[in-house]
Amino acid sequence: xxVGIAANIASAADAEFVREAERIGATSVWVAETWGQDALTQxxxxxxxxxRIQLGSxxxxxxxxxxxxxAMSAMSLQQLSxxxxxxxxxxxxxxxxxxxxxxxxxxxxxxxxxxxQIIRAVAAGERLRHAGEIFQLPLPDGPGRSLRSNLPPxxxxxxxxxxxxxxxxxxxxxxxxxxxxxxxxxxxDVFLAxxxxxxxxxxxxxxxxxxxIPVSVEISDSPEQAAQxxxxxxxxxxxxxxxxxxxxxxxxxxxxxxxxxxxDVEAVQNLWLAGLRxxxxxRVPVQLGNxxxxxxxxxxxxxxxRLYREAGITxxxxxxxxxxxxxxxxxxxxxxxxAEVNNETKPA
Numbered sequence: 559x560x561v562g563i564a565a566n567i568a569s570a571a572d573a574e575f576v577r578e579a580e581r582i583g584a585t586s587v588w589v590a591e592t593w594g595q596d597a598l599t600q601x602x603x604x605x606x607x608x609x610r611i612q613l614g615s616x617x618x619x620x621x622x623x624x625x626x627x628x629a630m631s632a633m634s635l636q637q638l639s640x641x642x643x644x645x646x647x648x649x650x651x652x653x654x655x656x657x658x659x660x661x662x663x664x665x666x667x668x669x670x671x672x673x674x675q676i677i678r679a680v681a682a683g684e685r686l687r688h689a690g691e692i693f694q695l696p697l698p699d700g701p702g703r704s705l706r707s708n709l710p711p712x713x714x715x716x717x718x719x720x721x722x723x724x725x726x727x728x729x730x731x732x733x734x735x736x737x738x739x740x741x742x743x744x745x746x747d748v749f750l751a752x753x754x755x756x757x758x759x760x761x762x763x764x765x766x767x768x769x770x771i772p773v774s775v776e777i778s779d780s781p782e783q784a785a786q787x788x789x790x791x792x793x794x795x796x797x798x799x800x801x802x803x804x805x806x807x808x809x810x811x812x813x814x815x816x817x818x819x820x821x822d823v824e825a826v827q828n829l830w831l832a833g834l835r836x837x838x839x840x841r842v843p844v845q846l847g848n849x850x851x852x853x854x855x856x857x858x859x860x861x862x863x864r865l866y867r868e869a870g871i872t873x874x875x876x877x878x879x880x881x882x883x884x885x886x887x888x889x890x891x892x893x894x895x896x897a898e899v900n901n902e903t904k905p906a
Contacts (some may be wrong), residue, residue: 559867559900560860561893562586562617564772564877567600571882573607578886580611583613583893587617588737588770588875593658596622598631605639614644616737616772616875617719619654620669621661625676626686631675632714633681633707639712646737646770648719651803668692674716674732677852683711717770723752730756735768737875739858740810742849743862745817746869764870771866772875774851777859777888784854785844792847793839799823800830800838819843852876854896863899 565576576587587604591597597615604613613635618628628645630763635643649655649670672690679686685706688695698703719733720726727735730753738749754764769783774791778784798810811823822843829838852859852874866874876892878885 559863559871560585560873561889561896561897562588562612562614562770562873562875563889564588564590564591564875565600566595567603567785568595572798575882575885576604576611576760577608578882580608580671582886582890584611584876584889586612586614586644586770586873586875588614588765588772590616590621593654597634601635601643602638605635605642608642610642612642612644613639614646614717614770616646616717616770617648617650618646619650619659620647620666620673621649621663622659623744625673626680626695628673629677629680629714630707630709632677633709633712636712637709644715644717644735645677646735648737649725651809652807653803665692667728668720670725671721671728671732674718677714677716680707681714683707684712708791709805715768717768721749721809726752727756727759729753730764731759732756732768733767735770735873736773737770739772740813740817740850741771741871742817743865743869743871748813748816750869767854768873769871770873770875771871772877774853774879775850775859775892776879777856777890777891778852778854781854781857783856784858788847788851790794790847791851791853794842794843795842795846796826796830796835796839799826799842800835805831813847819846822846852892856891859892860895860899863895864902867899 561584563579565587567573584900589600597618601613632645649666655661655663668691672692676688685704686695687704696704715734717737718729718733719737720729726749736753757764775788802810811827814823826838826841848904852862878888
């Protein structure tokens with residue numbers, strides 16, 4: 559396993575933090591976009607201020623840019639960073655895409671598949687022609703021409719943030735990596751089985767993908783303190799389950815349900831939609847805070863890390879909290895713990 563970090567880059571001080579993380583041993587940094595900063599501008603800023611760390615979007619929203627524009631940006635970042643860029647994409651959800659971007663949230667699987675196909679064609683230096691369900695390039699019956707990028711061919715590793723079985727299978731078939739939220743290592747096969755099935759379609763294996771799992775990291779001195787922290791993180795999932803989707807379409811809720819928490823997340827969503835926000839937060843099982851993050855004493859975290867390693871996870875995307883010195887200290891401890899676990903002999 560490797561250790562990456564999640565970051566938000568709003569100042570030179572934020573970039574300096576990433577430089578320090580690079581020095582400590584973080585191998586990748588991942589930045590998000592919601593309806594504030596875009597991911598790619600932040601990564602361009604980091605490309606000029608870092609040397610070795612891989613630069614990933616987690617995620618660039620599909621539909622916010624045309625596939626060709628996304629390919630242009632990705633190839634530009636790859637060129638400027640010396641080959642360190644990783645394009646993480648995802649379909650977001652109808653609230654953001656239709657409310658913020660004014661783009662219909664329809665056929666997300668087709669959008670993902672065709673966007674990857676177009677990016678790969680552009681990055682390979684091919685003349686762009688695509689006759690798909692979503693995208694027709696050039697547009698038929700118009701003056702558009704089939705063009706080839708004037709940048710040299712540039713490999714662009716593509717990662718997909720996916721949760722549902724069909725999207726996971728598509729990820730296994732087409733992507734270079736997977737970004738997996740709500741992941742509980744004890745229930746790893748909920749995600750890994752469809753990823754594996756998709757990889758088989760492409761005549762490859764799960765080992766051909768970089769499996770990236772975001773985890774909050776909070777190292778404490780005592781199990782009692784860890785329990786309080788886990789409760790806080792569990793409460794935070796109430797917004798994810800209640801608000802990040804509609805009553806009938808919430809990808810995070812569905813992912814937790816497939817991992818054995820269907821009754822719990824149904825109750826949380828109902829409370830949230832009824833306006834009972836505090837009750838919804840208290841209804842989230844504390845296990846969800848514990849099992850999806852790295853919380854506790856070093857020994858507790860070491861035990862959890864073994865589960866991620868046994869599941870085949872290759873990159874942990876650490877979400878760090880506190881002051882800069884506290885975050886860097888936690889990162890250094892995590893890097894050491896992961897190195898220890900990596901060096902352990904796997905059971906026969």
